[in-house]
Amino acid sequence: MTHTLAVDRALAVISLKRRLAYKANWVFAIILGGGAMLSGLALWRNLLGDGTLGGYDWDSMRAYMIIGFFTATLAFGGADWAIADRILDGLIAVDLTKPMDFQRARAAEFVGSMVSTVPTAVVGSAIAWLVFSPPAPVSPLAGALTAVSILFIFPLAFEITYLSVLVCFWTRRYLGIMWAREAVLSFFSGIMVPLALMPAPLQIAAWCLPFPHFTTTPSNIYLGRVDTPGALGLIAAEAAWVVVMWFAGRLVFNHAVKKVTVHGG
């Protein structure tokens, strides 16, 4: 196996360049994500008034929604179809002959494509920041730890996507899998509704999954809903999920790849 960091970098750059070729997607992502953020802000403005819900007042909810926009833009922006198409079109048969680790190669490409969403996330968040003036992070350290927790979204998003895409080996179709994953991620991450508003059993179920780390973890750290040890604990949980899902991906792939049938000669 000659899979090196240089290979990872090359795959990530190619994937990034492929995405950057379609600049209209940047504007499109701001319109879609921004629309969801604005309607969410209108809803919570109406519901919260001068009061609080689940410990969120209007100030903290503004920050929550903008963080949600930022993290959702990253989480949903990866090139998931590029992985699925390799399985569905049979290109994986060629990949298996290459001196590369399939999972690592797809991770590099996926992260490269996610990087292309950063300008959208930054520009959209900056505009929202100027318009809605949310509160600053509770402390500089909380701000730094929020940034660290957001960085973990890159591997987490890849691994959740990869595990779901592997289902294509059995279903031979990806669209339904993608929608199901996006639905579960939207709900259990807190993008749709903050976890703090959910009944206790649902909150426990959510925290047993990797999804809350996409929105609830960064916003909890940013808003000071957890103290510094709590924030470090959440980041450690993110790191643990990254390791667990990486090896889960290998396990599932080794089983799923037996479904590949190469025709012709």
Add this chain to the structure above:
Amino acid sequence: MAETTIDIRTASPVRHAAEVYRRSLVAHLRSIVEYPADFWVMASSGALWQILQFAFIAILFANVSAVAGWGYHEMLLLIGFLTLTGGTTAMLCDGVWSIGSMVIKGEIDYRITRPAPVIVQVASTHVGMQAFGEVTLGAAMFVYGWIGAGLSPALIPVALLLLACGLVIEMALMTAMCAVNFWVKGTASIFGFILVDLQENVMRFPLGIYPAAVRVVATFVVPLGFASFVPVQILTSRLSAWWLIGPPVAAAATVAAAALVVRAGLRSYDSAGH
């Protein structure tokens, strides 16, 4: 099994187009039956979205008593109505999402030469299988909301009329938005996505939560309000019976607008490069 056939030389244009549409859609449904696992995955994902939508509303109303004056069951009526019209649109004219790729690949040529309206042929090339799950759950939410809100069964004919109008508005708007790809070249129907996004994020809440400008645009400029918000307000007696004239007029206007956009798009169509 013998099929009834019509003679295209003698059939009226409308009947002929309807028959082409029906046959094309039935052919696609037959292909779905050939891949049952595919169908169940798609239908389940559609149902899952609606289950989580329901959970979202349930969680919201566990914390508040009303959203802009709308109670729990009224919100279910609104979301159920929206899901029913949106899901049925995906069942009946999902093919319009292919306009972009057909324009790029020059596949409209083939349809122009056939003796049936182009848009009828294009719209019936695909059935959104997720819609089977969406419509099932949407109907459940609508009925649950109806019973909970204490609406009279005497309103059922009115509800059916409003649902039909909402469906026509949705189909017409979706067709018009996807037809923008005649000019804005690309396989992805960006304007179609924006319409879906508007429906899923903005229209699922009472328009009362938005600034006046948004309410006016969503009701009278892009008349999405007449496809869900206004009908549910009529059913729940928030608006007078006079408003019943609004959805049919909006439906007729959006169909006319969609027809104009599609015709203009077909006139500007210059096939793929050679």
